[in-house]
Amino acid sequence: xxxxxxxxxxxxxxxxxxxxxxxxxxxxxxxxxxxxxxxxxxxxxxxxxxxxxxxxxxxxxxxxxxxxxxxxxxxxxxxxxxxxxxxxxxxxxxxxxxxxxxxxxxxxxxxxxxxxxxxxxxxxxxxxxxxxxxxxxxxxxxxxxxxxxxxxxxxxxxxxxxxxxxxxxxxxxxxxxxxxxxxxxxxxxxxxxxxxxxxxxxxxxxxxxxxxxxxxxxxxxxxxxxxxxxxxxxxxxxxxxxxxxxxxxxxxxxxxxxxxxxxxxxxxxxxxxxxxxxxxxxxxxxxxxxxxxxxxxxxxxxxxxxxxxxxxxxxxxxxxxxxxxxxxxxxxxxxxxxxxxxxxxxxxxxxxxxxxxxxxxxxxxxxxxxxxxxxxxxxxxxxxxxxxxxxxxxxxxxxxxxxxxxxxxxxxxxxxxxxxxxxxxxxxxxxxxxxxxxxxxxxxxxxxxxxxxxxxxxxxxxxxxxxxxxxxxxxx
Amino acid sequence: xxxxxxxxxxxxxxxxxxxxxxxxxxxxxxxxxxxxxxxxxxxxxxxxxxxxxxxxxxxxxxxxxxxxxxxxxxxxxxxxxxxxxxxxxxxxxxxxxxxxxxxxxxxxxxxxxxxxxxxxxxxxxxxxxxxxxxxxxxxxxxxxxxxxxxxxxxxxxxxxxxxxxxxxxxxxxxxxxxxxxxxxxxxxxxxxxxxxxxxxxxxxxxxxxxxxxxxxxxxxxxxxxxxxxxxxxxxxxxxxxxxxxxxxxxxxxxxxxxxxxxxxxxxxxxxxxxxxxxxxxxxxxxxxxxxxxxxxxxxxxxxxxxxxxxxxxxxxxxxxxxxxxxxxxxxxxxxxxxxxxxxxxxxxxxxxxxxxxxxxxxxxxxxxxxxxxxxxxxxxxxxxxxxxxxxxxxxxxxxxxxxxxxxxxxxxxxxxxxxxxxxxxxxxxxxxxxxxxxx
Numbered sequence: 075x076x077x078x079x080x081x082x083x084x085x086x087x088x089x090x091x092x093x094x095x096x097x098x099x100x101x102x103x104x105x106x107x108x109x110x111x112x113x114x115x116x117x118x119x120x121x122x123x124x125x126x127x128x129x130x131x132x133x134x135x136x137x138x139x140x141x142x143x144x145x146x147x148x149x150x151x152x153x154x155x156x157x158x159x160x161x162x163x164x165x166x167x168x169x170x171x172x173x174x175x176x177x178x179x180x181x182x183x184x185x186x187x188x189x190x191x192x193x194x195x196x197x198x199x200x201x202x203x204x205x206x207x208x209x210x211x212x213x214x215x216x217x218x219x220x221x222x223x224x225x226x227x228x229x230x231x232x233x234x235x236x237x238x239x240x241x242x243x244x245x246x247x248x249x250x251x252x253x254x255x256x257x258x259x260x261x262x263x264x265x266x267x268x269x270x271x272x273x274x275x276x277x278x279x280x281x282x283x284x285x286x287x288x289x290x291x292x293x294x295x296x297x298x299x300x301x302x303x304x305x306x307x308x309x310x311x312x313x314x315x316x317x318x319x320x321x322x323x324x325x326x327x328x329x330x331x332x333x334x335x336x337x338x339x340x341x342x343x344x345x346x347x348x349x350x351x352x353x354x355x356x357x358x359x360x361x362x363x364x365x366x367x368x369x370x371x372x373x374x375x376x377x378x379x380x381x382x383x384x385x386x387x388x389x390x391x392x393x394x395x396x397x398x399x400x401x402x403x404x405x406x407x408x409x410x411x412x413x414x415x416x417x418x419x420x421x422x423x424x425x426x427x428x429x430x431x432x433x434x435x436x437x438x439x440x441x442x443x444x445x446x447x448x449x450x451x452x453x454x455x456x457x458x459x460x461x462x463x464x465x466x467x468x469x470x471x472x473x474x475x476x477x478x479x480x481x482x483x484x485x486x487x488x489x490x491x492x493x494x495x496x497x498x499x500x501x502x503x504x505x506x507x508x509x510x511x512x513x514x515x516x517x518x519x520x521x522x523x524x525x526x527x528x529x530x531x532x533x534x535x536x537x538x539x540x541x542x543x544x545x546x547x548x549x550x
Numbered sequence: 551x552x553x554x555x556x557x558x559x560x561x562x563x564x565x566x567x568x569x570x571x572x573x574x575x576x577x578x579x580x581x582x583x584x585x586x587x588x589x590x591x592x593x594x595x596x597x598x599x600x601x602x603x604x605x606x607x608x609x610x611x612x613x614x615x616x617x618x619x620x621x622x623x624x625x626x627x628x629x630x631x632x633x634x635x636x637x638x639x640x641x642x643x644x645x646x647x648x649x650x651x652x653x654x655x656x657x658x659x660x661x662x663x664x665x666x667x668x669x670x671x672x673x674x675x676x677x678x679x680x681x682x683x684x685x686x687x688x689x690x691x692x693x694x695x696x697x698x699x700x701x702x703x704x705x706x707x708x709x710x711x712x713x714x715x716x717x718x719x720x721x722x723x724x725x726x727x728x729x730x731x732x733x734x735x736x737x738x739x740x741x742x743x744x745x746x747x748x749x750x751x752x753x754x755x756x757x758x759x760x761x762x763x764x765x766x767x768x769x770x771x772x773x774x775x776x777x778x779x780x781x782x783x784x785x786x787x788x789x790x791x792x793x794x795x796x797x798x799x800x801x802x803x804x805x806x807x808x809x810x811x812x813x814x815x816x817x818x819x820x821x822x823x824x825x826x827x828x829x830x831x832x833x834x835x836x837x838x839x840x841x842x843x844x845x846x847x848x849x850x851x852x853x854x855x856x857x858x859x860x861x862x863x864x865x866x867x868x869x870x871x872x873x874x875x876x877x878x879x880x881x882x883x884x885x886x887x888x889x890x891x892x893x894x895x896x897x898x899x900x901x902x903x904x905x906x907x908x909x910x911x912x913x914x915x916x917x918x919x920x921x922x923x924x925x926x927x928x929x930x931x932x933x934x935x936x937x938x939x940x941x942x943x944x945x946x947x948x949x950x951x952x953x954x955x956x957x958x959x960x961x962x963x964x965x966x967x968x969x970x971x972x973x974x975x976x977x978x979x980x981x982x983x984x985x986x987x988x989x
Binding site for chain 2: 109
């Protein structure tokens with residue numbers, strides 16, 4: 075075996091600090107052994123690893139507040155974590171800091187069918203939210219790839235997307251309110267059950283996508299919608315990415331808004347099929363997964379129209395999912411794309427650049443060109459309807475020379491994205507992974523504004539420090 | 551840590567290609583499938599957490615500690631994570647090497663543990679004659695009424711508590727073992743295939759009837775069956791418990807007993823054995839005398855249900871008078887370890903009068919997990935109760951499952967009012983009913 079670089083030496087907390095944390099959270103909820111800490115050194119992001127000094131697993135939001143108050147009083151950095159499935163390194167610990175994991179705050183507190191809302195603690199699993207809505211005929215649409223294990227708090231803190239963004243939007247569109255513990259330990263309730271609410275600044279919106287840098291979200295009030303009565307899933311394969319992109323543009327041009335328009339290139343199809351065995355074509359250059367849902371009559375009509383458009387645009391084949399179970403299997407297989415690509419090379423670096431829809435074919439072609447020029451394996455899949463692309467670089471983090479080419483390729487892809495009026499991250503967040511590229515996307519005024527907000531809420535810079543951007547020394 | 555112990559400790563993890571550890575990209579898709587993670591919600595109790603610890607050892611960031619050892623034995627080895635993993639991590643290999651590392655470092659040492667490991671892994675399950683002799687004594691003890699007398703007398707109170715709690719669940723040993731029931735060569739009237747039959751160890755003592763049923767079914771499907779005498783353990787018990795060295799000894803011994811070239815397949819009916827013995831080539835990779843034969847062996851090894859479906863088994867005819875509500879529990883090492891889920895159901899659906907009711911969470915571990923119910927009774931008991939609750943919901947009176955450990959664990963969970971059977975035994979019974987009806 076070739077050992078890779080050792081982790082940086084870890085600063086430890088004093089025994090009196092640990093003892094106090096045990097008093098606050100309960101001894102069994104404070105982990106300090108190396109065997110306990112090492113597995114908290116990373117999240118779902120490749121090649122990022124740091125060492126926490128302790129992990130605290132609070133069981134109530136009161137304990138969250140008490141721990142945060144204590145950490146701030148002692149000047150100890152604190153990183154909030156859900157299930158650790160993030161894809162930008164947002165929940166990777168700070169060396170020597172506290173990891174506060176909210177997985178035990180996992181209760182659904184209320185489903186309110188009269189107001190179409192659902193109140194849940196931050197550690198509830200995303201899928202459990204939709205499962206709780208189901209018996210009431212309700213639906214929670216955001217469905218990030220890791221929905222079977224990701225937490226709702228993590229989704230809100232990263233404003234997660236998913237496969238249904240085109241029609242249903244993203245997590246932000248469903249957040250009506252939240253309970254937040256602020257860096258001074260005070261607990262704030264933001265938002266309400268009202269559909270219309272313009273009382274003061276929309277503070278809840280500040281916390282959606284704040285990546286744990288402004289406060290700790292402990293409860294969320296979510297909007298739920300009536301569950302669609304019918305659903306139709308189609309799988310179209312094309313012999314070129316351009317043909318696939320053309321049919322997607324046509325569908326939207328004809329004012330059909332399906333809930334899902336996902337594409338996978340050949341390499342992604344091969345890996346996913348190898349894992350999931352759901353009958354994905356592995357010889358086509360591009361496969362598009364389309365799904366329409368809603369009233370049965372409309373769904374039939376839209377499915378027929380999408381099939382016709384795909385054929386017009388030169389689809390090699392268009393298949394219908396046999397039944398609901400098959401449709402779910404196809405969507406589940408698509409959700410596994412990122413992880414399935416890890417079959418090819420040791421390190422899998424996933425990006426989520428997003429461009430205005432009309433530029434989608436251009437960015438996909440550009441990624442292919444970059445891959446060829448830098449002699450890299452890049453598989454691409456993503457959300458055609460949202461302009462959200464996942465170029466996935468298959469590489470080996472221990473190969474320094476290749477990693478240099480990876481960085482060059484990334485820089486070029488980000489630069490092109492920004493030139494096309496896009497964003498460096500559509501749904502994964504900035505975290506650590508995209509921090510170096512963030513400034514390039516903003517003008518000086520807006521970049522400074524973000525830092526001012528951070529300083530105002532967390533003047534000592536202790537909440538998830540070093541994520542999104544670096545703040546100049548807090549005392550300065 | 552002294553230099554010599556460092557070298558020794560790194561041996562087993564070093565035998566692994568680093569890419570096996572690196573294959574895990576820690577996406578977390580395994581977390582919701584892992585029974586121990588769902589219990590504690592701590593990362594170290596999850597597959598990706600355990601792999602992170604193994605990687606830390608391989609990278610020299612962590613020594614093999616007692617805590618690490620305990621973690622590797624808290625893992626059930628149910629392999630549900632292997633099914634869940636989109637990245638294709640070879641968890642079984644990682645897990646076996648990690649346990650071997652724990653044993654090499656001896657971090658879990660107690661005199662009692664060393665004695666029990668020696669007695670079971672190096673004596674009982676290493677020497678076929680000894681296991682059968684003990685089995686024979688146990689049968690005498692149970693059949694003579696002595697067992698009932700001892701239980702009544704309160705003598706068992708001298709046993710330590712964990713053994714005392716387990717005593718009532720001691721499996722009932724069969725009167726006849728496989729070699730008494732099955733001839734070395736059994737030939738069908740018209741031979742289409744020739745297969746080797748593995749009798750197993752626990753299977754041979756406690757479920758020799760399942761072995762007999764397997765041979766009957768094979769004969770009914772045109773397979774000549776070769777059953778070498780006095781077979782030993784296939785080594786799965788050893789490999790799963792960190793004794794890779796003895797596992798290799800067992801594998802060599804078993805390969806020697808079969809004339810591979812003359813056989814179309816090697817048949818096992820125990821899921822736990824099957825998932826191990828399809829990978830002899832990993833175990834014997836560096837042994838030039840056996841590497842080739844181990845590859846051949848892997849190529850020919852089949853679970854009975856897999857083989858039957860592959861050769862297009864004959865569906866039993868006739869109509870049953872009563873409908874038997876049956877549910878199917880998927881043994882971890884069949885569905886996760888070997889990817890076999892459809893075939894046993896195909897067999898069950900072919901049986902007249904059997905109505906298959908799907909079991910909720912059919913692929914969740916029942917808590918048997920080799921010797922886990924002995925080493926971790928609390929967690930095993932919890933999984934057993936969850937399994938029993940799911941079975942109760944089906945309203946089935948019969949539970950089918952294809953592994954001796956699961957069979958015993960589930961029988962103990964559901965009590966007397968439900969019957970537990972191997973799918974192949976149900977098929978054998980259906981063939982017999984056919985004959986009875988026609989004569």
